[in-house]
Amino acid sequence: MSKGTVVITGAANGIGQFYAKRLAADGFDIAVADVAEADATRAVVEAEGRKFFSAVVDVTSPDSTLRFAAAVEAALPPVVALVNNAGIYPWKSFEDTDFATWKKVLSVNVDGPFLMTKAFLPGMRARKYGRIVNVASTTFWLNAPQMTAYIASKGGVIGFTRALASEIGGDGVTANVIAPGLTNTATMRGVNQDIYEYLPKQQAIPRVIEPEDLVGVVSFLCSKDSGFVTGQTIATDGGQVRL
Numbered sequence: 001m002s003k004g005t006v007v008i009t010g011a012a013n014g015i016g017q018f019y020a021k022r023l024a025a026d027g028f029d030i031a032v033a034d035v036a037e038a039d040a041t042r043a044v045v046e047a048e049g050r051k052f053f054s055a056v057v058d059v060t061s062p063d064s065t066l067r068f069a070a071a072v073e074a075a076l077p078p079v080v081a082l083v084n085n086a087g088i089y090p091w092k093s094f095e096d097t098d099f100a101t102w103k104k105v106l107s108v109n110v111d112g113p114f115l116m117t118k119a120f121l122p123g124m125r126a127r128k129y130g131r132i133v134n135v136a137s138t139t140f141w142l143n144a145p146q147m148t149a150y151i152a153s154k155g156g157v158i159g160f161t162r163a164l165a166s167e168i169g170g171d172g173v174t175a176n177v178i179a180p181g182l183t184n185t186a187t188m189r190g191v192n193q194d195i196y197e198y199l200p201k202q203q204a205i206p207r208v209i210e211p212e213d214l215v216g217v218v219s220f221l222c223s224k225d226s227g228f229v230t231g232q233t234i235a236t237d238g239g240q241v242r243l
């Protein structure tokens, strides 16, 4: 028996693929929106015995996100949760951050959750049930140079979520944020390898965070059990920042 479908953006790779695996193990079918093909994620989800749907979707496109929502609602209804995980994090000084880079980061990281929420919230409201989980980053609370666009975007994600929660709680829909610390993914290691040497030592749990360390929080936020938690941000970083 399926518990319904969870939509995850950016789950063709990285942390999102681990969210897909855990949520499939929890009993949800999974739908993935990513600019990359999600064949590896399909294998992971089907190995858990759950159904899978994916499409190549750019979360910055209103047309693309609306078409995806219609396709998912037709193929795997009902959508019970949306995890806005797709994100980009170019490593650039403020001086080297041109306006095109700034707009691209804001577009993927903030417009993306906005557009995906626009696309999936009406169905959740109509059914009087839904869970929206947005992904920020603990860099928002840290002294982290070379990330102005990224940290601005993640502040936007937190602000968007807090404000959105106030408008949808009466319809049985919650909105929360997971803010991971530095996590072991191929993309992040490609951006800055050195940071893995010193940052984990500053955590209360002083080891590199693996994607598996994050999935339990997303599982909870997508579950019925989190029904009275909304507008919140959960730092999941081995205890480096304290909110």
Ligand SMILES: NC(=O)c1ccc[n+]([C@@H]2O[C@H](COP(=O)([O-])OP(=O)(O)OC[C@H]3O[C@@H](n4cnc5c(N)ncnc54)[C@H](O)[C@@H]3O)[C@@H](O)[C@H]2O)c1
Pocket: 009, 010, 011, 012, 013, 014, 015, 016, 033, 034, 035, 036, 057, 058, 059, 060, 085, 086, 087, 088, 089, 108, 135, 136, 137, 138, 179, 180, 181, 182, 183, 184, 185, 186, 187, 188
């Ligand atoms: N890795 C870390 O250390 C870390 C720490 C804190 C927060 N995060 C956040 O976690 C999320 C995932 O990070 P990751 O390290 O797994 O990244 P990743 O690069 O491994 O995966 C990101 C996915 O998003 C997809 N994507 C990019 N642009 C897209 C677009 N316009 N439309 C649809 N899909 C798009 C990519 O194809 C990729 O599959 C991001 O929001 C990131 O900011 C990561």
